[in-house]
Amino acid sequence: MQVDEGIAILKENGHKYTDKRADILAYFIHAKGYRSAKALLAYMETSYAGISLDTIYRNLRLFEQLELLESREKNGEKLFKIACRSGTHHHHFICESCGLTKPLQKCPLPVYTEELADYHVNTHAFELYGLCPTCHNS
Amino acid sequence: MQVDEGIAILKENGHKYTDKRADILAYFIHAKGYRSAKALLAYMETSYAGISLDTIYRNLRLFEQLELLESREKNGEKLFKIACRSGTHHHHFICESCGLTKPLQKCPLPVYTEELADYHVNTHAFELYGLCPTCHNS
DNA sequence: CTATTCTATCGTAATCATTTCGATTTGTAA
DNA sequence: TTACAAATCGAAATGATTACGATAGAATAG
Known part of the structure; x- marks a missing residue:
């Protein structure tokens, strides 16, 4: 999965490109494993001081809805990872x-x-x- | 699993008998599946009007710690069920x-x-x- | 049976993750 | 460049869970 593919899927579904969204995708693509909203926030704050919680959580919800991200729950918090878009069940x-x-x-x-x-x-x-x-x- | 067994395990670990605890155990033994803290609260309120949230959550934590209950998470809330104390992996x-x-x-x-x-x-x-x-x- | 001593419970406030909201900014299509 | 819908901000609200000081209750020894 490339950032460009994710952005393309966003646009196909009527959503706009933003640098923040590209960076969120890049973060999860690079991570290759589960990460919390808090971890993403910490990462994003290094590039965008004062980024809103709304932006973090809204985009996590959106990306999961578009199946760009998958999630599981652990210790009372949701963890996200980049989705496998191979199409086959595994x-x-x-x-x-x-x-x-x-x-x-x-x-x-x-x-x-x-x-x-x-x-x-x-x-x-x-x-x-x-x-x-x-x-x-x- | 019987209520008596659960109470015995409580006492072995230095905890006291209370009617509320016996009823909580009875609730999960009868349920045979996952139930939320909210569902337990609703049930307990029918017998103990004004029961404290502290009592609900404190005992759920205690019972899980003593392995009388097992839990999983779904939609941001923890669900509990009576534990399988068979000892064998399944x-x-x-x-x-x-x-x-x-x-x-x-x-x-x-x-x-x-x-x-x-x-x-x-x-x-x-x-x-x-x-x-x-x-x-x- | 009573006194003593912890533990349990209550009522409420605090915490943590997440969601929501009105105001403002920004992407993008015409 | 303009116009408009979508995105973001800052902050408040929500929902589940945890924590806390004060009171009530269970268990044990005398």
Whole structure:
């Protein structure tokens, strides 16, 4: 995902380009892992002193709505990461040290077809956490 | 899990018996699924008019700490359910209509032994969401 | 049974993340 | 360049949760 792609998607949906939006996208593209609104705010304040909380949260909501960002909740706060726009369903391994996310090829859903024969499965959440080879060997 | 067991665990850890605590445990034992602090408050107010928020949240924290309750987060609020004290690792199917949780027998981790051969997996999160047979047929 | 001592609860205020709002600024299309 | 809708600001409001001083209550020893 490039910043330009994100901006293009914004415009296709009737939203405007702003430097702040480009920088927010760049922040998450570079991060490659989950980041909090607070972390984004801290980053943005280095370039835009006095940036409004409204701008941070409004754009996080917008980007998630446009599926440029994905989120999960932890310890009472929402965490965001750049979305995988591959189109195919997949899960992730997340490195607890460097935040790297590795897309996984297999989906564990078939494991439960028998066990949940009488149940209607709508969605599922699956994530693996640990250390990537680089962080494990250092 | 019985209310008595929960109370015993409370006492073993230096906490006191109160009717409110017994009722909170009974509420979650009967619920068999995730419930919010707000839902617990509404229930408790029917028996204890004017019960303090402090009492609700303090006991939820305590029970989670003692592993009598487990929690997850959704839409900015914490949801609690009675803990599975079986001791064995397992995952859950969660009914989005009635909140029922069905323990699953299989764990999907073995699916990824090949794909993550060079990675060090510490933990994983896995949950299935949908409708239980009862809710699906009504 | 009573006194003593912590713990629990109450009522309320504070905190934290997030959302909302009126006023102002800015992107962009004509 | 103008005009207008959208974006941002600064600040206040909201909702969930936590904290706090004062009071009430459970448990234990005498």
